[in-house]
Amino acid sequence: MKSMRFxxxxxxxxxxxxxxxxxxxxxxxxxxxxxxxxxxxxKLDKLVEDTKAFTGAVKAGDVARAKALFAPTRxxxxxIEPIAELFSDLDSAxxxxxxxxxxxxxxxxxxxxxxxxxxxxxxxxxxxxxxxxDKLLNDVTELRxxxxxxxxxxxxxxxxxxxxxxxxxxxxxxxEEDRYSHTDLWDxxxxxxxxxxxxxxxxxLIAQKEEDFLKGVDxxxxxxxxxxxxxxxxxxxxxxxxxxxxxRKVLAxxxxxxxxxxxxxxxxxxxx
Amino acid sequence: MPMRATFRNAPAPGGPSRLMPxxxxxxxxxxxxxxxxxxxxxxxxxxxxxxxxxxxxVREKSCxxxxxxxxxxxxxxxxxxxxxxxxxWEILDGVMVVEERENIAPGFRSALTARLRPGRYxxxxxxxxxxxGSLVVEASAESEAERxxxxxxxxxxxxxxxxxxxxxxxxxxxxxxxxxxxxxxxxDIDEARLRYVATRLPYRRxxxxxxxxxxxxxxxxxxxxxxxxxxxxxxxxxxxxxxxxxxxxRSLDGLQPVADALAADVAALGARIRALRLxxxxxxxxxxxxxxxxxxxxxxxGESPYARNELVEFExxxxxxxxxxxxxxxxxxxLAAPALALVQERRSVAASGLESLKRAGxxxxxxxxxxxxxxxxxxxxxxxAEAVAKLGVLLGPE
Numbered sequence: 001m002k003s004m005r006f007x008x009x010x011x012x013x014x015x016x017x018x019x020x021x022x023x024x025x026x027x028x029x030x031x032x033x034x035x036x037x038x039x040x041x042x043k044l045d046k047l048v049e050d051t052k053a054f055t056g057a058v059k060a061g062d063v064a065r066a067k068a069l070f071a072p073t074r075x076x077x078x079x080i081e082p083i084a085e086l087f088s089d090l091d092s093a094x095x096x097x098x099x100x101x102x103x104x105x106x107x108x109x110x111x112x113x114x115x116x117x118x119x120x121x122x123x124x125x126x127x128x129x130x131x132x133x134d135k136l137l138n139d140v141t142e143l144r145x146x147x148x149x150x151x152x153x154x155x156x157x158x159x160x161x162x163x164x165x166x167x168x169x170x171x172x173x174x175x176e177e178d179r180y181s182h183t184d185l186w187d188x189x190x191x192x193x194x195x196x197x198x199x200x201x202x203x204x205l206i207a208q209k210e211e212d213f214l215k216g217v218d219x220x221x222x223x224x225x226x227x228x229x230x231x232x233x234x235x236x237x238x239x240x241x242x243x244x245x246x247x248r249k250v251l252a253x254x255x256x257x258x259x260x261x262x263x264x265x266x267x268x269x270x271x272x
Numbered sequence: 273m274p275m276r277a278t279f280r281n282a283p284a285p286g287g288p289s290r291l292m293p294x295x296x297x298x299x300x301x302x303x304x305x306x307x308x309x310x311x312x313x314x315x316x317x318x319x320x321x322x323x324x325x326x327x328x329x330v331r332e333k334s335c336x337x338x339x340x341x342x343x344x345x346x347x348x349x350x351x352x353x354x355x356x357x358x359x360x361w362e363i364l365d366g367v368m369v370v371e372e373r374e375n376i377a378p379g380f381r382s383a384l385t386a387r388l389r390p391g392r393y394x395x396x397x398x399x400x401x402x403x404x405g406s407l408v409v410e411a412s413a414e415s416e417a418e419r420x421x422x423x424x425x426x427x428x429x430x431x432x433x434x435x436x437x438x439x440x441x442x443x444x445x446x447x448x449x450x451x452x453x454x455x456x457x458x459x460d461i462d463e464a465r466l467r468y469v470a471t472r473l474p475y476r477r478x479x480x481x482x483x484x485x486x487x488x489x490x491x492x493x494x495x496x497x498x499x500x501x502x503x504x505x506x507x508x509x510x511x512x513x514x515x516x517x518x519x520x521x522r523s524l525d526g527l528q529p530v531a532d533a534l535a536a537d538v539a540a541l542g543a544r545i546r547a548l549r550l551x552x553x554x555x556x557x558x559x560x561x562x563x564x565x566x567x568x569x570x571x572x573x574g575e576s577p578y579a580r581n582e583l584v585e586f587e588x589x590x591x592x593x594x595x596x597x598x599x600x601x602x603x604x605x606x607l608a609a610p611a612l613a614l615v616q617e618r619r620s621v622a623a624s625g626l627e628s629l630k631r632a633g634x635x636x637x638x639x640x641x642x643x644x645x646x647x648x649x650x651x652x653x654x655x656x657a658e659a660v661a662k663l664g665v666l667l668g669p670e
Contacts, residue, residue, distance in 0.1 A: 027424055028549075029432075030428055030432045031432075033432035034431075034432035034436045034439070037433065037436045038439065041436075150433075151429035151599065154425070154428040
């Protein structure tokens with residue numbers, strides 16, 4: 001009878017060990033995911049508010065003010081890009097680049113931030129930008145509306161940290177994102193903040209088991225912060241053209257390492 | 273199989289001939305073991321649908337018995353009120369209300385079924401000031417089987433979204449409670465009455481959860497009926513004390529500290545809600561619990577005796593329950609479509625029952641709502657609670 005009890009106990013132990021691990025981890029994620037949703041909502045509120053001021057300046061023909069508001073307005077979008085990108089129609093309307101379109105800058109489907117950026121910096125004028133300004137404000141308002149009641153897919157949230165870094169590494173570190181205004185460092189700040197927020201929210205769930213991993217991640221974020229801080233100017237950053245080649249390499253190395261490390265975050269949280 | 277390995281590793285001084293009988297004994301033991309496991313499993317399965325009923329008699333100062341031991345899973349209780357006061361009976365996990373029955377009149381019995389996880393609980397015994405009894409819930413075959421439910425990953429998004437809703441409602445509650453306190457400080461009784469009703473709405477929208485923190489609930493929302501000295505009891509604090517002053521006594525005298533304490537308590541509630549971890553099963557049992565409270569007590573006798581704004585509060589509470597159910601429903605659709613459909617159908621019956629009472633200027637005062645209407649409404653909420661209970665069984669406590 002002793003053996004029977006042993007078997008029963010063993011079976012129970014195996015069952016609870018196997019399941020408890022996956023389940024506890026998963027339910028623990030509810031807090032971080034909902035805190036992230038609150039973060040996203042706040043960023044979207046700010047994006048809509050800032051976009052009103054930015055597009056208002058464009059429509060008022062105030063080139064200097066519109067230029068000054070362009071980069072700070074984008075930062076909220078950049079911080080939550082993994083979620084904003086869930087809606088491809090809006091992402092393309094709001095944030096596509098000229099080379100995403102057949103006729104590049106001349107393509108009528110080229111709209112959003114970069115279309116306005118093109119007008120403001122290349123032509124130093126707000127001429128012909130009114131309809132783009134209206135559309136941008138409509139689109140960011142629509143984005144907020146769609147996300148308000150959207151339960152965020154946990155794997156998109158957790159995977160978002162790596163996604164942000166991969167995107168910086170693949171298509172931003174080159175300076176191609178804000179090619180007319182060279183305000184790329186502002187965007188980077190938003191991207192890094194958004195990725196770091198995700199790490200911060202899930203940190204308590206892995207702090208004990210993943211001490212080394214977190215230290216490596218923190219070191220790279222610190223390296224990035226230290227590098228970016230050299231280029232700070234006022235509320236933002238100097239032109240991307242002023243970034244030294246050595247610092248660009250430091251940033252690129254840290255971003256690549258972060259993209260690689262953070263891509264394991266989903267598995268660490270049982271989301272793969 | 274682990275047993276075979278053990279035998280093989282055991283020292284065999286007598287050579288191979290000694291192993292044979294041991295192996296035979298080993299297989300025999302395995303056969304007996306599986307037989308016993310089967311017997312145990314079938315015995316529990318037979319027991320579980322009906323199961324024993326735990327009877328508790330509540331006397332003036334204590335429960336009898338005052339300590340209970342029950343197996344985990346669905347546990348049935350029958351509460352007998354042997355005291356001379358109407359009482360509520362609760363099962364508490366720390367400060368959290370797991371299950372409760374309100375409005376048990378003297379000499380009456382009330383049945384309650386709770387899905388309990390293994391652990392130590394307390395039971396309340398009559399007046400809030402009476403010492404509590406204990407309830408120990410032990411692991412059972414049923415509770416172990418519950419752990420084998422499908423993974424919860426699909427629920428994380430909806431649960432996170434519901435937590436966002438709770439956090440938003442509690443922020444609104446904190447703001448509204450501050451405005452109520454400000455109106456009282458300013459000596460503006462008309463404004464304070466408006467603010468009172470407005471403050472109740474976010475509280476009601478999250479009452480399935482707020483009602484579970486028993487210590488805060490007893491400060492924020494105690495009803496005079498359950499206090500020894502009723503309205504004169506020093507523990508008569510929070511909303512209903514303010515309600516009585518504003519709507520019955522029509523006086524702001526001495527109300528400032530009460531309003532300030534309420535503001536502090538709802539802030540504490542906000543912090544608790546942020547730290548709360550809810551499972552889909554928790555949400556179902558919370559909705560069921562609240563809908564039953566409505567059916568058995570609040571709809572029948574009313575809950576706001578001075579302001580008589582019950583109907584708008586019931587509506588807000590039902591909105592909160594609906595929010596939780598709507599968020600879970602895409603996942604539940606795949607797991608329990610028929611049970612979910614019944615829940616949604618009965619929920620809309622309850623909602624339209626309330627809606628039908630609306631007049632041009634909004635809901636009438638609750639004292640204008642007669643017994644037949646109240647009974648009908650209570651029936652709608654009872655049917656809703658029962659449908660949610662069936663859904664909850666499919667989800668389990670996790």
